[in-house]
Amino acid sequence: MRKLWVFLLLYLFMAYPVLAQDINRRQALMGAVNLHTRLNDYWSFNNKWEHRAFYSPLQSDRQDVELFVSRSISLSQLLGGGVMLRYEIQDRQWVYRFIQQWVYKGKLFAWQYTHRWRLDQTISAGETTRWRLRYRWAMQRSLSGRRLDTGELYAKTAAEILGLYRNKPEGVEYRFVAVLGFLNTRQYKFELGLDWRHRNTFAAGRQEIIAFTAAAYIVL
Numbered sequence: 001m002r003k004l005w006v007f008l009l010l011y012l013f014m015a016y017p018v019l020a021q022d023i024n025r026r027q028a029l030m031g032a033v034n035l036h037t038r039l040n041d042y043w044s045f046n047n048k049w050e051h052r053a054f055y056s057p058l059q060s061d062r063q064d065v066e067l068f069v070s071r072s073i074s075l076s077q078l079l080g081g082g083v084m085l086r087y088e089i090q091d092r093q094w095v096y097r098f099i100q101q102w103v104y105k106g107k108l109f110a111w112q113y114t115h116r117w118r119l120d121q122t123i124s125a126g127e128t129t130r131w132r133l134r135y136r137w138a139m140q141r142s143l144s145g146r147r148l149d150t151g152e153l154y155a156k157t158a159a160e161i162l163g164l165y166r167n168k169p170e171g172v173e174y175r176f177v178a179v180l181g182f183l184n185t186r187q188y189k190f191e192l193g194l195d196w197r198h199r200n201t202f203a204a205g206r207q208e209i210i211a212f213t214a215a216a217y218i219v220l
Contacts, residue, residue: 028211078103110146136160171201
């Protein structure tokens with residue numbers, strides 16, 4: 001099972017740069033660091049930093065900082081809210097996003113799965129507030145057995161659909177993520193993968209971004 005997942009991800013890494021030569025697509029690099037703190041039995045705090053750059057040619061696009069608080073309302077459900085600060089490097093402007101979220105977690109055989117509903121509002125200078133309603137389904141499993149232990153690899157996939165609204169419906173966006181992760185310790189884990197995004201808007205038409213991603217997760 002492990003060899004199959006590794007082969008599929010390596011194949012995607014090699015194939016997608018070739019596929020992405022189509023003029024309707026852009027290629028990107030994304031890096032993220034997530035800092036997670038458990039405040040008590042119910043509350044937790046997450047701080048995420050993310051940077052995205054396009055290549056061919058290499059060009060920094062944006063830098064995000066997200067502050068998020070969540071509360072467990074049952075063994076499988078969480079409610080949360082937060083704010084994201086984004087600096088759009090090419091436009092030299094700040095963007096602010098307010099986030100509300102509900103998460104349900106479960107397990108199916110060796111897979112851990114997550115349903116996530118998120119509503120957010122994006123505010124930028126000179127523009128009307130954009131609303132987005134998002135639904136995300138994610139699954140994760142160990143590549144070594146039914147349980148993920150330290151020193152083991154794991155696979156994670158996620159699919160998401162977003163509805164966009166600014167004064168009127170703007171369009172829809174689809175996302176798919178596939179990553180290969182390594183649980184170093186219970187405090188540190190690392191992921192490499194692909195992030196595919198396809199947006200179809202009434203004004204700008206179809207846009208597609210394929211990004212190579214790297215992320216670190218740290219529990220404080």
